[in-house]
Amino acid sequence: MKKREEYGHYEVDTIWSKRPSTACLLTIIERKTRFLYARRLNTRQSDVVCDAIVDILQHLSPKTITLDQGKEFSLYEIIEDKLLCDVYF
Numbered sequence: 001m002k003k004r005e006e007y008g009h010y011e012v013d014t015i016w017s018k019r020p021s022t023a024c025l026l027t028i029i030e031r032k033t034r035f036l037y038a039r040r041l042n043t044r045q046s047d048v049v050c051d052a053i054v055d056i057l058q059h060l061s062p063k064t065i066t067l068d069q070g071k072e073f074s075l076y077e078i079i080e081d082k083l084l085c086d087v088y089f
Helices: 046-057 078-085
Strands: 009-016 024-030 036-041 065-068 086-088
Touching: 009 046, 024 046, 036 046, 046 078, 078 086
Parallel strands: 009 065, 065 086
Antiparallel strands: 009 024, 024 036
């Protein structure tokens, strides 16, 4: 996967705004094309973040999704179940 030869592998992260705000920017990058999907979220709660990932990627048939180990991704099973793909950390 280092050569980025296959479409459908995504990297997901969040960028937090300055405190005391709870808002964040959800970023999803397709590894081969490096196309960026982004969405502002009012909270970093795991259910909201995971639902937004599903909403963005549901029509793109992802093969894999790579997340960091942030608590906003603790409900990653929602992503695996709804998108039928493997999630890695």
